[in-house]
Amino acid sequence: AAAAGLSNQIAAHGLSGAGLTEEASAQGVLIAGAAGGVGSAGAALAAWRGAQIFGAVRDEAEREEVLAAHPGAIVAVTAVEQLSQVVGEATGGAGVDIVFDTVGNPLFEEAIRCLAIGARMVVITAAPGATVPLDLFSFYRSAASLITANSGLGDSSWAAAQLRQLLPGFESGKLRPPVIAQRFA
16 A cells, blocks of 8 residues: 555546546546556556556557556557657547646657647646747647646645545556565565
């Protein structure tokens, strides 16, 4: 439970803020940083809700890791593939309903291009002082929403409520705690 805390709590907060519901089978969710701690928690949560998973990762090893956890996912290696092209081809040009961005600045502009009309993008991190390009006219015309999720704004009761919502997923085995790399006395 302790290891599942922060990554699952912020994933639940961000994705519920973006409108991911228990009946998300018609939704496509792009996880930028899908092999990371929060990204893998977000992918698992979206899959548990029934969404189609799209992932953005750094390399082939990360792609294999995401595909092992989510065999039906569509995963782009951003070092060699254009993310918006991969998502566009997979969705017939429509884009995804939700982008959950755990990477921030490096993938922001490309992730924005993956949004469907009326989609939502959740950003959970950014480099301090850095700016990102945004074609505000195109963003406005797409009727998209930009949402932030910050785990530092809630107290322990708030975090517990986020995790309590995930309890059925953990009890059913559809959500799994992260792998423990090492234990200490």
